Amino acid sequence: xxxxxxxxxxxxxxxxxxxxxxxxxxxxxxxxxxxxxxxxxxxxxxxxxxxxxxxxxxxxxxxxxxxxxxxxxxxxxxxxxxxxxxxxxxxxxxxxxxxxxxxxxxxxxxxxxxxxxxxxxxxxxxxxxxxxxxxxxxxxxxxxxxxxxxxxxxxxxxxxxxxxxxxxxxxxxxxxxxxxxxxxxxxxxxxxxxxxxxxxxxxxxxxxxxxxxxxxxxxxxxxxxxxxxxxxxxxxxxxxxxxxxxxxxxxxxxxxxxxxxxxxxxxxxxxxxxxxxxxxxxxxxxxxxxxxxxxxxxxxxxxxxxxxxxxxxxxxxxxxxxxxxxxxxxxxxxxxxxxxxx
Amino acid sequence: xxxxxxxxxxxxxxxxxxxxxxxxxxxxxxxxxxxxxxxxxxxxxxxxxxxxxxxxxxxxxxxxxxxxxxxxxxxxxxxxxxxxxxxxxxxxxxxxxxxxxxxxxxxxxxxxxxxxxxxxxxxxxxxxxxxxxxxxxxxxxxxxxxxxxxxxxxxxxxxxxxxxxxxxxxxxxxxxxxxxxxxxxxxxxxxxxxxxxxxxxxxxxxxxxxxxxxxxxxxxxxxxxxxxxxxxxxxxxxxxxxxxxxxxxxxxxxxxxxxxxxxxxxxxxxxxxxxxxxxxxxxxxxxxxxxxxxxxxxxxxxxxxxxxxxxxxxxxx
Amino acid sequence: xxxxxxxxxxxxxxxxxxxxxxxxxxxxxxxxxxxxxxxxxxxxxxxxxxxxxxxxxxxxxxxxxxxxxxxxxxxxxxxxxxxxxxxxxxxxxxxxxxxxxxxxxxxxxxxxxxxxxxxxxxxxxxxxxxxxxxxxxxxxxxxxxxxxxxxxxxxxxxxxxxxxxxxxxxxxxxxxxxxxxxxxxxxxxxxxxxxxxxxxxxxxxxxxxxxxxxxxxxxxxxxxxxxxxxxxxxxxxxxxxxxxxxxxxxxxxxxxxxxxxxxxxxxxxxxxxxxxxxxxxxxxxxxxxxxxxxxxxxxxxxxxxxxxxxxxxxxxxxxx
Numbered sequence: 001x002x003x004x005x006x007x008x009x010x011x012x013x014x015x016x017x018x019x020x021x022x023x024x025x026x027x028x029x030x031x032x033x034x035x036x037x038x039x040x041x042x043x044x045x046x047x048x049x050x051x052x053x054x055x056x057x058x059x060x061x062x063x064x065x066x067x068x069x070x071x072x073x074x075x076x077x078x079x080x081x082x083x084x085x086x087x088x089x090x091x092x093x094x095x096x097x098x099x100x101x102x103x104x105x106x107x108x109x110x111x112x113x114x115x116x117x118x119x120x121x122x123x124x125x126x127x128x129x130x131x132x133x134x135x136x137x138x139x140x141x142x143x144x145x146x147x148x149x150x151x152x153x154x155x156x157x158x159x160x161x162x163x164x165x166x167x168x169x170x171x172x173x174x175x176x177x178x179x180x181x182x183x184x185x186x187x188x189x190x191x192x193x194x195x196x197x198x199x200x201x202x203x204x205x206x207x208x209x210x211x212x213x214x215x216x217x218x219x220x221x222x223x224x225x226x227x228x229x230x231x232x233x234x235x236x237x238x239x240x241x242x243x244x245x246x247x248x249x250x251x252x253x254x255x256x257x258x259x260x261x262x263x264x265x266x267x268x269x270x271x272x273x274x275x276x277x278x279x280x281x282x283x284x285x286x287x288x289x290x291x292x293x294x295x296x297x298x299x300x301x302x303x304x305x306x307x308x309x310x311x312x313x314x315x316x317x318x319x320x321x322x323x324x325x326x327x328x329x330x331x332x333x334x335x336x337x338x339x340x341x342x
Numbered sequence: 343x344x345x346x347x348x349x350x351x352x353x354x355x356x357x358x359x360x361x362x363x364x365x366x367x368x369x370x371x372x373x374x375x376x377x378x379x380x381x382x383x384x385x386x387x388x389x390x391x392x393x394x395x396x397x398x399x400x401x402x403x404x405x406x407x408x409x410x411x412x413x414x415x416x417x418x419x420x421x422x423x424x425x426x427x428x429x430x431x432x433x434x435x436x437x438x439x440x441x442x443x444x445x446x447x448x449x450x451x452x453x454x455x456x457x458x459x460x461x462x463x464x465x466x467x468x469x470x471x472x473x474x475x476x477x478x479x480x481x482x483x484x485x486x487x488x489x490x491x492x493x494x495x496x497x498x499x500x501x502x503x504x505x506x507x508x509x510x511x512x513x514x515x516x517x518x519x520x521x522x523x524x525x526x527x528x529x530x531x532x533x534x535x536x537x538x539x540x541x542x543x544x545x546x547x548x549x550x551x552x553x554x555x556x557x558x559x560x561x562x563x564x565x566x567x568x569x570x571x572x573x574x575x576x577x578x579x580x581x582x583x584x585x586x587x588x589x590x591x592x593x594x595x596x597x598x599x600x601x602x603x604x605x606x607x608x609x610x611x612x613x614x615x616x617x618x619x620x621x622x623x624x625x626x627x628x629x630x631x632x633x634x635x636x637x638x639x640x641x642x643x644x645x646x647x648x649x650x651x652x653x654x655x656x657x658x659x
Numbered sequence: 660x661x662x663x664x665x666x667x668x669x670x671x672x673x674x675x676x677x678x679x680x681x682x683x684x685x686x687x688x689x690x691x692x693x694x695x696x697x698x699x700x701x702x703x704x705x706x707x708x709x710x711x712x713x714x715x716x717x718x719x720x721x722x723x724x725x726x727x728x729x730x731x732x733x734x735x736x737x738x739x740x741x742x743x744x745x746x747x748x749x750x751x752x753x754x755x756x757x758x759x760x761x762x763x764x765x766x767x768x769x770x771x772x773x774x775x776x777x778x779x780x781x782x783x784x785x786x787x788x789x790x791x792x793x794x795x796x797x798x799x800x801x802x803x804x805x806x807x808x809x810x811x812x813x814x815x816x817x818x819x820x821x822x823x824x825x826x827x828x829x830x831x832x833x834x835x836x837x838x839x840x841x842x843x844x845x846x847x848x849x850x851x852x853x854x855x856x857x858x859x860x861x862x863x864x865x866x867x868x869x870x871x872x873x874x875x876x877x878x879x880x881x882x883x884x885x886x887x888x889x890x891x892x893x894x895x896x897x898x899x900x901x902x903x904x905x906x907x908x909x910x911x912x913x914x915x916x917x918x919x920x921x922x923x924x925x926x927x928x929x930x931x932x933x934x935x936x937x938x939x940x941x942x943x944x945x946x947x948x949x950x951x952x953x954x955x956x957x958x959x960x961x962x963x964x965x966x967x968x969x970x971x972x973x974x975x976x977x978x979x
Contacts, residue, residue, distance in 0.1 A: 064876075067879075067880055069876055069879055069880060093885070097882055097884060098882070099882075100879065100880055100881065100882035101880075101881045101882025102882065105880060105881060106880040107877075107880075108873060108876065108877060108880075110873060113872065113873045113874065114873045114874055114876070114877040115874055115877065116877075116878065116892050116895075116896065117874070117896060117971075117972075118896050118898075118969060118970065118971060119892070119895070127878075127881070127883060128881050128882045128883060131883070131884070131887070132882075163971040163972075165971070165972055176877065179877070179881055180880070180881060182881065183881075183882065486673050486676070489673065489910075489955065489956060489959045490673075490677060490952060490955065491910055491911075491913065491914040491951055491952060491955045492914070493911075493914040493915070493917065494914045494917070494932070494948060494951055494952070495948075497917070497932070497936065498681065498684070498936075498944065498948060499684070501936050502684050502685070502687055502688055574811065578813055581813050581815075581816075582813070582814070582815065582918055585815055585918065586917070586918065586921070586933060587937075588936075598813075601813075601815070601816055601819070605819060608819060608822070608823060608827070609823075609827055612823050615816065615819050615820070615823070616820065616823075618816075619812075619813055619816030619817075619819070619820065622813045622816065623808075623811055623812050623813065623816075624811075626810070626811035626812075626813075627807060627808065627811040630807055630810060630811055631807065
């Protein structure tokens with residue numbers, strides 16, 4: 001089996017994951033739909049990046065595209081995704097198979113249906129380990145138990161031969177995490193890993209991810225619509241709207257002073273213990289239909305700061321500070337207005 | 343175009359999904375879909391020939407012409423007659439006999455399927471809707487009969503009763519109603535728990551009315567698909583049973599019987615076997631294709647895909 | 660009652676009902692003694708046979724007698740094979756026991772049906788999987804067309820056409836008869852056409868459903884190779900409808916063999932059934948039907964039990 005280091009383009013010095021101008025377009029009956037439209041970001045070793053957005057904002061599609069999990073066609077993918085310098089967009093299948101699992105792994109929202117119902121969990125966890133290292137089933141089983149213990153599944157040595165339907169949703173999510181960790185990947189992409197779980201279990205799973213990323217020097221890309229999760233977990237935050245990045249920056253900075261009106265609206269719709277007498281903000285209107293994006297800024301129809309200039313062109317992401325960028329034409333006006341109001 | 347100056351509202355979204363398509367669009371789409379078009383034309387042609395055999399057949403079905411025996415397809419006989427598909431050992435025109443054979447084969451298939459569907463759907467809907475003992479009895483019977491080798495039972499029953507059109511239809515009814523019953527029962531079970539039936543019950547509808555007016559129209563589509571497939575199955579079974587001498591009896595001619603008769607001359611006159619078999623093949627093929635198509639377009643997503651590919655709809659957007 | 664036991668008892672009951680139906684229906688075609696001896700028999704001979712065969716007893720007694728002997732494996736004697744009635748004193752001397760005749764013919768039918776299955780099952784599954792893994796590709800179109808053709812063709816007609824082509828025109832293979840490998844090719848292909856189509860159709864549609872499920876993406880994301888995903892992950896989950904179809908088609912093969920055996924003069928149970936029907940050899944008909952029905956019921960049972968292997972919930976008692 002090929003190692004990641006042997007793949008063409010491998011470069012130790014390159015960033016762990018560098019996504020540049022990634023676009024994902026789908027053919028639909030109503031024309032082409034840009035589910036992801038020019039998204040760029042980088043992930044460094046051990047870092048946690050949160051991608052925040054409503055459903056349909058392209059956050060999942062962009063991550064699926066990174067691992068080549070969208071079938072082409074119907075998806076048309078352009079741009080560049082480099083893992084340690086290895087180009088993954090339109091890469092040969094063999095490269096993708098090598099990188100998946102051992103370089104970048106991914107876990108999904110609905111853990112129960114994301115596990116194969118007819119295979120034992122131990123087998124599913126150790127499957128790629130056995131295939132890549134040529135180990136036999138017995139050592140695969142041992143390795144699976146080890147991994148199950150690492151993700152804190154009680155009584156792992158007995159439960160390794162159980163089937164997914166015998167586990168709860170939270171346990172299934174742990175199994176999926178164990179499975180994703182089998183080849184010691186450098187990045188784990190988690191697509192809303194806790195959305196389908198009970199609140200108490202959500203916290204446990206999040207804590208597990210956090211400790212894994214700390215102890216194993218594992219970079220996390222966390223897709224979520226929950227700003228609370230982002231605030232707690234992330235080093236960096238990227239906010240997406242209608243397939244585009246609208247704001248990105250270090251977590252503290254973004255939460256302290258959101259530039260984009262969408263981020264502001266999201267934050268004001270979050271309950272907050274310090275001002276619990278205020279009414280929660282709502283974002284008027286509904287998420288845009290991707291086939292019928294409004295002219296200019298996609299958020300314009302719902303934006304309280306919208307001005308005629310917003311119709312003219314689609315705002316680009318522009319840098320507005322150290323590792324900080326946002327895509328609003330009126331950033332300066334908004335802040336002027338806000339400060340004059342105070 | 344939608345006015346972009348206004349914010350998008352939910353109604354905009356709905357409008358974009360509800361472009362009205364008339365029957366002309368369906369016709370146009372069928373013309374574009376060569377395979378379905380072929381299947382539909384073949385079946386329509388078959389119906390026309392079956393109903394109008396007396397006017398459309400080029401020769402008399404029993405018109406012996408010993409001078410023109412065993413002529414290959416496309417021959418011109420001594421009397422100047424043209425034989426499209428050749429003649430048999432008695433000098434009868436094969437094409438004419440095929441048309442008359444279609445009458446028997448197709449009507450056995452259609453009649454058998456209609457009767458099985460009526461009995462099966464009634465039993466299945468009642469069993470599924472009422473449940474309880476009735477359901478137990480019906481489903482026991484269905485499961486038991488479905489696990490019997492049907493061709494063998496058909497052979498035995500026809501051996502006891504004797505062949506012939508009526509008995510053949512009877513045997514098909516007895517051995518095929520279960521297929522409909524099983525499907526109808528499953529559909530009725532789903533429907534019984536659905537909101538529209540619950541609503542009808544709460545308004546005080548009688549169960550007979552609910553089954554007929556509320557459930558039946560909603561489960562019609564899958565049953566029609568099954569019905570189409572069953573016609574094909576029955577036409578194939580009829581051919582097998584008649585071939586073995588237990589189905590349609592001479593002087594009635596069915597396609598299976600024609601193959602059986604042609605078998606004696608298979609070395610010298612291949613067309614006597616080949617064409618009746620091809621007739622069955624294309625009939626069954628067309629019915630299968632139509633059933634597949636019907637199944638696809640009763641699913642809204644697939645209907646959309648099918649229409650969008652073949653109409654101007656996509657371009658206009 | 661455990662599920663297994665209940666299913667087995669159900670099957671035995673079904674078999675009993677079938678055999679009883681055949682017994683009583685068989686009496687509807689007239690006097691069995693006359694049937695046995697033919698229209699030229701003398702009244703004395705008829706009466707003698709009735710006494711020997713117990714045909715003067717009430718019907719229910721005869722039926723109980725029949726079922727009793729059936730439990731010991733005795734299904735009666737043939738009216739035609741080695742039949743010498745006059746002056747027989749014992750029923751055993753009348754003719755050959757039918758069960759022996761049927762069992763003698765079974766291997767030929769098994770050989771034929773087995774050959775057809777060996778072709779049809781792997782080929783059908785392979786075609787269906789390939790089509791499902793590449794939807795709308797050329798391969799998918801070819802598989803769809805071939806399976807539709809296989810389902811629509813009349814089996815015995817296909818057999819006749821194969822004989823015309825390969826035996827009469829080309830002279831490569833024998834037109835019929837029992838023998839080695841050469842003899843089985845054409846009948847097995849004839850018999851396999853339909854199961855190939857049906858298995859390919861059901862495999863294609865269930866595999867398409869399975870391949871669209873979330874666990875497939877999980878497997879891809881963890882780096883499992885495509886062919887492994889298709890054949891190991893998806894196929895096992897698609898197995899139940901496929902195995903059910905294989906079971907149905909195996910039963911259909913056993914009865915479909917009647918026509919194919921007739922066309923290829925293949926000396927199996929199917930040909931025996933046709934012969935015994937045309938000679939009105941009632942005991943032989945009853946025995947053949949009983950044996951074939953038993954085989955079909957056993958196949959159904961095996962299919963049912965195989966579900967447990969593919970669906971762990973069933974073994975572990977969480978219902979179906």
